[in-house]
Amino acid sequence: MDNLLKKHLPFVCLLVVALAHHGRGLTDCQETRCGRHGPKIRYPFRLKDRQPATCGYPGFDLTCNEMQQTVLELPNSVKLYIQKIDYTSQSIVTVDPNVCLARQARNFNLSTSPFRYQGLSTFGVGYVFFNCSAVERNLFNQVPCLSTPGFYDVYAFNSLISIDNLPLSSCTKMYTSLLIPDEVVNPPFNTLHLNWTEPGCGACEAQGQRCRSTTNSSIGYECYVPPKGNQGRRKIMIAVIVVGVFLLLVGVGVSFYMYHSNRIEMENQAKIEKFLADYKAMKPARYSYADLKRITNNFKDKLGEGAYGTVFKGRLSREIHVAVKILTSSTVAKNGDEFINEVGTMGRIHHVNVIRLVGYCADGFRRALVYEFLPNESLEKFIFSATDGGNGSHIHSLGWERLHEIALGIAKGIEYLHQGCDQRILHFDIKPHNILLDHDFNPKIADFGLAKLCAKDQSAITMTAARGTMGYIAPEVFSRNFGNVSYKSDVYSFGMLLLEMVGGRKNNEEADVNGGLRQVYFPEWVYEHLDKGEEFRIRIKEEGDAKIVRKLTIAGLWCIQWYPADRPSMTAVLQMLEGDGEGLSMPPNPFSSAGDGKMEGVAKGNRIALELEAISEE
Structure with a gap:
């Protein structure tokens, strides 16, 4: 407690000095304006050249130009004139001095500004600007102030819309502007609405009060009833001192509580x-x-x-x-x-x-x-669907052609993570639940909370603890007896996913064999049936489906080899899936080396998890 008081002693001294001068500051911070018809300027705004910093909130500095217009300067030297300030709704109406907001659009960046674009449709929207000699006008937003009559017209369209089918043969891309509102590219082309959330003085204004700074740092604010005329300066000083002392005591108490209760979170x-x-x-x-x-x-x-x-x-x-x-x-x-x-x-x-x-x-x-947003949710929803009660065969609602396309897409995504980025990205949680499908059932890999980055030439990575979902975790993640953890761990998880797509069941479920007389681990059951040339009892509806099933199965079995060195890279897996499947050879049996006694004693989550030497924490 003594150390805490010593820590806050300089702050207390500064606050006392600030309170002594606060009364004089009240007159310095009176409401003002640039011109006779300009907007009223009061807290959180201030005129930078006429009023002290404590009269405003950081980022709300304004200036007056020679024409007595109120000027707001945003990051990247973007200057706008303020036409109106609504202190209750905490919004402003600005105009471009040159009547062409789109010309400044490339410099718009509000990430370090207290202001935000007003309106729901402005979040995350960007526009691409083209100059065109001839184009169907109804497809774009024309921006006349950027156009050159007689030579070319400038058009803008939403950057999230695909341009594949748009008539752009006579157009040249100028630039892309991210995170700009629709009104920049719509008439009248020079009006921009902005609002702010902090400081939240709108509540004060709604009650007929005003807002002001409480300290010399300009970041504290409070509501107050503005005095009429020159009355009560002494009363104001007393009130300020009382409130200041109270806030000081509250601040010390809160600091003490936060210091002991929320240090880790902070x-x-x-x-x-x-x-x-x-x-x-x-x-x-x-x-x-x-x-x-x-x-x-x-x-x-x-x-x-x-x-x-x-x-x-x-x-x-x-x-x-x-x-x-x-x-x-x-x-x-x-x-x-x-x-x-x-x-x-x-x-x-x-x-x-x-x-x-x-x-x-x-x-x-x-x-x-x-x-x-991906409307078709996860792959898990489709591959673990119902079975027909007649012969136990799985009903694939997507069809084998579609499942094959989904498997290819997932493999391409993983290969990109392993080879397409500056650093290799290891996902460590490849499973059906983390594969989302868009409106055309194109797969997208999601949930990178467990991912790790490493250099492309790095053959192994350091793991302090196992990560992933039981049933999809590679053996080496549990024990170094199987080798080092690397990108081959994702290959193993992908192999388990392929086998689940083929069988329509979780990889850790057991397969009923010979009328229920014996039950075996499902991937092992798949290998035995394929090795013996037996059918999987999976419904084949179209010609060529059997080839797809066999190709997915063999690729999956190659991927789930115990040792990382025996597994193919994702590039090799892609070649397997993109080929006709005729030349695919059966991989070694990944279950024979473990021994029957050992395999039967392993929990469903991971058949090899028992009897493995655990990785020690580093």
Whole structure:
């Protein structure tokens, strides 16, 4: 406690000095304006050249130009004139001095500004600008202020819309502007609405009061009833001192509580903020918690719930839907590593078979991830469907051709993670539940919370503990007796996924053989039947289905070899799946070397988990 008081002693002295001068500051911070008809300027805004810093909130500095217009300067030297300030709704109306917002669009970046674009449709939207000599005008937003009459016209279209089928043969791409609102490319082309969330003075204004700074740091604020005329300066001084002393006592008490109760969480928060600052140049969009409430219509449409959080459906615009995963308080309370891992890893990935991370939220203790919305949910929903009660054969609602295409897509996604990025990305949790399907049933790999990064020339990585889902974890993740942990661990998980697609059941389920007289581990049962040339009792509806089943099965068995060196790379697996399957040879039996007695004593989660030497923590 003594150390805490010593720590806050300088702060106490500064606060006393600030209170002594606060009364004089009241007159310095009176409401003003640039011109006779200009908007009224008061807290959180201030005129930078006329008023002290304590008269405003950081980031709300304004200036007056020679024409007595109120000027707001945003990051990257973007200057706008303020026409109106609504202190109750906390919004402003700005115009471009040159009547062409699109010309400044390339420099728009509000990530370090307190202001945000107003309106639901502006979150995460970007536009691509083209100059065209001839184009069907109805397909684009024409931007006349960028056009050159008689030579070319400039058009803009939403960057999330595919350009494959658009008539762009007579067009040249100019540039892409990310995260800009629709009104930039729509008439009148010079009006931009912005709003702010902090400081939250709108509540004061709604009650007929005003807002002001409480300290010399400008970050504290309070509501107050403005005095009429010159009355009560002494009363104001007394009130300020009383309130200041009270806030000081409350601040010391809160600091004491936070120091003892939330030290770990604050360290995690600082770690996340440092990471996000370092990652700023590459990061997806950052949303506040208030943004997420608007996007999800106050979390109205719940898609699902798991151990790590709840997923809600949201909408960025009329055409763009997202899935918002709100992390549970228990997950947030542990540490920030998985959150940093997910955001950091996903920001490096751009592939058609990997889910896109649209944005994230790190608003105080609230954390969330915003993904593209995939309407057909996970692969697990389709491959573990019902069986017909007649002969036990599995009913594949997607058909074997579609399953083959899905397997190819997943393999391409994993190969990209292993070979297509600057650093190799090991997923460590490949399973049907983490394979999501879009509206055309194209697969996308999701959930990178357990992923690790390593150099492409790195043959092995260090593991401090096993990670993944039982039934899909490679043997070497449990024990170094099988070799080093590497990208071959993902190959093993993919092999188990292939066998589940073939059999329509979990890999750790047992197969009923000979009328229930004996039950065996399902992947082992698959190998025995294929090795003997027997049928799987899987329904074959179309000509060629049997070849697909055999190809998927052999590829899966190659992938689940015990030792990493015996497994193919994902590039080799792709060649197996893309070929006709005629030349595929049977892999060695991965079950014979374990011994019958040992295999029968292993738990369902992983048949080799028992009798293995555990990896020691490093």
